[in-house]
Amino acid sequence: MKPNIVLLLTDDQDERSLSLVPGIEEAIGAAGGTGPGATFNRAFVTTPVCCPSRVSQLTGAYAHNHNVLTNFPPTGSITKFRSEGWEDENIASRLKAAGYRTTIIGKYMNGYTGGYVPAPWERFFASTRPYQASPPLTFYENMGLGSEGPEYTNDPTRYLDTYLLRDVAVREIGRWGADRPLFMVVSFHGPHIPAFFDAADADRFADLKAPRVPSWGVSDADDPQYVKNQAPLTAEEAKAADTLYRKKARSILAIRRAIVDIVKKFEEKGQLDNTYFVFTSDNGYRHGEHAMVHGKHTPYEEDINVPLFVRGPDVSKGVRLPNFALNIDLAPTFCEWAAISPRPYMDGRSLAPLLRGESVPWRTNFLIEHWAESGVPTYKGVRSNEGRVYVEYASGASAGDKELYDIREDPYQLNNLMDDGATPTYLRERLAALKACSGDACRSAEEVSRT
Numbered sequence: 349m350k351p352n353i354v355l356l357l358t359d360d361q362d363e364r365s366l367s368l369v370p371g372i373e374e375a376i377g378a379a380g381g382t383g384p385g386a387t388f389n390r391a392f393v394t395t396p397v398c399c400p401s402r403v404s405q406l407t408g409a410y411a412h413n414h415n416v417l418t419n420f421p422p423t424g425s426i427t428k429f430r431s432e433g434w435e436d437e438n439i440a441s442r443l444k445a446a447g448y449r450t451t452i453i454g455k456y457m458n459g460y461t462g463g464y465v466p467a468p469w470e471r472f473f474a475s476t477r478p479y480q481a482s483p484p485l486t487f488y489e490n491m492g493l494g495s496e497g498p499e500y501t502n503d504p505t506r507y508l509d510t511y512l513l514r515d516v517a518v519r520e521i522g523r524w525g526a527d528r529p530l531f532m533v534v535s536f537h538g539p540h541i542p543a544f545f546d547a548a549d550a551d552r553f554a555d556l557k558a559p560r561v562p563s564w565g566v567s568d569a570d571d572p573q574y575v576k577n578q579a580p581l582t583a584e585e586a587k588a589a590d591t592l593y594r595k596k597a598r599s600i601l602a603i604r605r606a607i608v609d610i611v612k613k614f615e616e617k618g619q620l621d622n623t624y625f626v627f628t629s630d631n632g633y634r635h636g637e638h639a640m641v642h643g644k645h646t647p648y649e650e651d652i653n654v655p656l657f658v659r660g661p662d663v664s665k666g667v668r669l670p671n672f673a674l675n676i677d678l679a680p681t682f683c684e685w686a687a688i689s690p691r692p693y694m695d696g697r698s699l700a701p702l703l704r705g706e707s708v709p710w711r712t713n714f715l716i717e718h719w720a721e722s723g724v725p726t727y728k729g730v731r732s733n734e735g736r737v738y739v740e741y742a743s744g745a746s747a748g749d750k751e752l753y754d755i756r757e758d759p760y761q762l763n764n765l766m767d768d769g770a771t772p773t774y775l776r777e778r779l780a781a782l783k784a785c786s787g788d789a790c791r792s793a794e795e796v797s798r799t
């Protein structure tokens with residue numbers, strides 16, 4: 349039988365906050381150095397905001413190709429996802445055609461409010477808004493979930509949303525006959541704001557604060573205009589950043605428990621050896637860096653760097669991989685695991701050879717792209733494995749601003765080298781080759797080395 353593929357997805361989880369809650373690596377079995385899985389130390393999203401990144405995960409395409417550019421209509425959200433045709437054509441539709449029992453539980457796509465079941469999903473338990481929100485979450489219950497009694501009524505004293513998703517996942521694994529391969533996406537709402545956590549964890553991380561890294565609360569004269577505009581963080585804002593950081597750490601604790609239970613259920617079914625688990629997030633997050641109280645969207649490392657752990661039948665055990673792994677790589681990877689051809693619209697590449705320990709040609713740089721939203725301008729940038737990131741802004745008061753950082757010398761991106769006489773010709777050329785690339789052209793532009 350083809351292997352099962354399980355995507356465990358969190359919302360707005362930067363790599364750093366994960367390290368506060370060691371154990372997700374272990375829960376999935378990566379546990380860098382000891383466990384039966386692999387960790388990518390340099391996993392990134394190409395567009396650091398929910399909806400475009402989720403579409404990139406499902407399609408394997410850069411946002412400039414899938415064209416779902418923001419979280420809101422008319423340029424983004426579920427309506428754009430539908431009108432561009434991706435709701436019916438993505439990795440789930442391909443896996444369904446290959447015989448998989450396709451299942452999604454939790455956050456499906458920004459703006460989804462229920463009323464229909466998208467064709468690629470055989471088992472569909474999408475939330476229409478986060479649980480405990482007001483008004484409370486309702487599931488679109490095409491599978492008769494609602495008729496199964498009070499177990500799933502809206503009672504926050506009984507259910508944290510993370511545990512509700514876990515319970516649905518565990519039940520679905522239990523109901524699956526294991527006669528067909530399973531593709532399951534468990535898409536947690538946490539640790540996204542409001543970062544709900546288990547009341548039993550209310551005292552955990554009591555003294556935790558957003559790390560006071562060198563860029564914390566700092567903006568200065570060489571920053572792009574939208575950063576330069578930031579006033580220093582007030583005491584109130586610092587407190588808000590710290591409070592959110594603490595809540596997110598607690599929220600991740602509950603997610604860890606949920607993952608342990610989900611993995612355990614596969615073990616009970618005797619399916620652990622035939623199942624790939626992938627843990628990642630849709631974008632990273634800042635908690636006070638660059639003087640912005642909190643958020644995503646920017647090309648800074650905090651926003652684009654995400655956790656990525658993988659375990660599975662032929663995945664190297666206990667390794668940390670240094671390669672650039674991207675959100676656009678998930679769909680091509682799943683294709684290889686399922687032994688189906690990647691689709692021509694996929695710009696990413698399969699991570700499977702790296703995970704098997706093979707040495708293959710790999711990208712040395714990739715495109716970061718964003719369309720103006722939430723106060724962060726439109727930009728295109730390139731992140732290179734020489735430790736450079738180069739960004740060109742194209743909207744609002746920041747239009748024409750450029751940033752260049754040497755991440756190895758300046759990991760917190762404080763000294764923009766563009767005002768110091770830098771002429772990053774090779775990065776400009778790479779960006780020019782990447783910004784409108786598709787398919788093979790992306791893959792070859794990503795592999796250009798400095799001459």
Ligand SMILES: [Ca+2]
Pocket residue numbers: 359360397398540630631
């Ligand atoms: Ca997100």
Ligand SMILES: [Ca+2]
Pocket residue numbers: 567568569570571761762763764
């Ligand atoms: Ca600066």
Ligand SMILES: [Ca+2]
Pocket residue numbers: 570763764765766767768
């Ligand atoms: Ca400078």
